[in-house]
Amino acid sequence: MTKIKISVPDMGDFKDVEIIEVLVKDGQTINKNDSLITLESDKSSVEVPSTHSGKIEKVNVSVGDKVNKGDTILTLDSTESTKEVKKEVKMVEKESKKVKVPQKIASPIISAPEVPRSGKSSASPKVRKFARELGADISAVQGTQRLGRVSEDDVKNFVRSQVTVSGGKVEKKKYVEEYSHEEFGEIQIKDIPRVKKLSGPHLVRSWTEIPHVTQHEEIDITEMEQFRSSLYDYYSGEKIKVTPLAFIAKALVSALKEFPNFNASIDMHSSKIIYKKYFHIGFAVDTPHGLMVPKLRNAEQLSIQEIGEELKEISKLCRELKIDKKEFFGGSMTISSLGGIGGTFFTPIINPPEVAILGVGKSFDRLVKVKGKIVSRKILPISLSYDHRIIDGAEGARFCVYLSECLGKDFAFKLAV
Numbered sequence: 001m002t003k004i005k006i007s008v009p010d011m012g013d014f015k016d017v018e019i020i021e022v023l024v025k026d027g028q029t030i031n032k033n034d035s036l037i038t039l040e041s042d043k044s045s046v047e048v049p050s051t052h053s054g055k056i057e058k059v060n061v062s063v064g065d066k067v068n069k070g071d072t073i074l075t076l077d078s079t080e081s082t083k084e085v086k087k088e089v090k091m092v093e094k095e096s097k098k099v100k101v102p103q104k105i106a107s108p109i110i111s112a113p114e115v116p117r118s119g120k121s122s123a124s125p126k127v128r129k130f131a132r133e134l135g136a137d138i139s140a141v142q143g144t145q146r147l148g149r150v151s152e153d154d155v156k157n158f159v160r161s162q163v164t165v166s167g168g169k170v171e172k173k174k175y176v177e178e179y180s181h182e183e184f185g186e187i188q189i190k191d192i193p194r195v196k197k198l199s200g201p202h203l204v205r206s207w208t209e210i211p212h213v214t215q216h217e218e219i220d221i222t223e224m225e226q227f228r229s230s231l232y233d234y235y236s237g238e239k240i241k242v243t244p245l246a247f248i249a250k251a252l253v254s255a256l257k258e259f260p261n262f263n264a265s266i267d268m269h270s271s272k273i274i275y276k277k278y279f280h281i282g283f284a285v286d287t288p289h290g291l292m293v294p295k296l297r298n299a300e301q302l303s304i305q306e307i308g309e310e311l312k313e314i315s316k317l318c319r320e321l322k323i324d325k326k327e328f329f330g331g332s333m334t335i336s337s338l339g340g341i342g343g344t345f346f347t348p349i350i351n352p353p354e355v356a357i358l359g360v361g362k363s364f365d366r367l368v369k370v371k372g373k374i375v376s377r378k379i380l381p382i383s384l385s386y387d388h389r390i391i392d393g394a395e396g397a398r399f400c401v402y403l404s405e406c407l408g409k410d411f412a413f414k415l416a417v
């Protein structure tokens with residue numbers, strides 16, 4: 001056993017550097033490279049690692065001490081042989097020369113070289129703790145110190161760049177326009193409607209947390225449309241109006257039965273998938289108050305005509321603000337239909353905790369060549385967005401193909417109308 005002293009390394013121009021942490025104590029067994037103390041100057045903080053393994057006889061420093069190069073940090077009963085220690089001393093000496101930290105090492109007094117921590121962000125335990133307390137991810141903080149080391153100020157600046165404090169409340173940083181709007185002309189300022197205020201954070205969470213993939217598809221609904229426009233009441237002879245959305249909702253129920261991954265939710269905390277045995281189809285309703293997404297409950301038990309009637313009834317309740325809050329929850333999958341307005345493809349945002357949403361555009365006529373003849377076909381554009389964590393591309397494509405079949409020329413068999 002060799003008794004050695006480990007002392008403060010060369011710190012360049014720094015004098016009287018404060019010890020902000022003592023990471024070891026008397027009697028402790030330590031390994032080579034274990035951190036002993038943290039030094040902090042006004043410019044940086046750094047951990048001083050041990051150059052040897054052994055049992056600490058006595059720690060000579062305390063928090064708050066101001067130290068200089070060569071001051072003894074501790075004495076150690078080294079478990080290494082005298083020969084090894086001498087060899088080690090020579091190596092330390094060589095390394096120190098390499099990094100241009102001049103040190104006069106007289107065995108067995110050894111100066112510990114300053115070694116910044118490896119890894120993405122190098123920071124002292126104190127700075128790491130400080131970042132943790134503020135909820136900041138230290139790996140995201142850009143270190144401004146030597147070798148990119150992160151200081152407390154770096155953490156503070158990082159947090160400042162992420163949040164604002166207003167009225168004692170910490171909020172995520174607001175983007176401030178460089179020029180105010182009125183500098184460019186007349187403006188009017190209104191409150192954001194309550195429904196939009198409520199749905200905003202939900203949409204942001206979905207867009208930022210769920211890896212969305214949107215698959216577009218054109219469905220030939222010519223036969224379905226001929227059937228739909230030919231519906232009439234048997235007794236009164238009056239035309240029956242059923243929205244294409246009712247057919248689409250029915251087809252969606254069938255697809256959900258075929259592809260249970262789409263009628264699911266994921267719980268990332270417990271790493272579980274929740275498969276739903278019910279078919280509650282959400283549908284986006286455009287109201288003067290903002291977008292609402294009520295559910296059409298147990299859609300698998302309803303006929304297409306009944307679905308059409310319920311859609312009308314539920315959207316009326318939404319527009320009159322008479323809908324129960326609970327009706328916005330507990331869905332299987334949502335349809336966002338813009339078909340009554342116009343447009344073709346878009347990228348609908350998933351309505352969590354659901355994992356997919358079907359966007360529907362306005363159907364249009366297309367001239368196509370069939371058996372040498374030019375004929376007009378009715379095409380329905382759809383856009384399916386799904387959560388790529390649970391649904392892969394092949395399944396997304398199969399889902400679209402299946403929907404095409406349900407609404408295509410054999411729709412009557414597929415939907416059993």
Ligand code: CAO
Binds near residue numbers: 242362
């Ligand atoms: N292609 C062509 N025409 C369509 C169509 C489609 N995909 N879907 C509906 N139509 C037709 C209907 O048949 C109806 O025609 P008639 O007046 O001749 O009967 C007309 O468009 C109006 O339909 P509608 O949109 O009022 O009714 P709907 O039952 O189809 O839809 C509802 C109900 C609640 C979905 C709709 O009123 C609505 O609010 N749509 C907007 C949804 C929305 O905002 N989505 C975006 C969410 S993301 O911001």
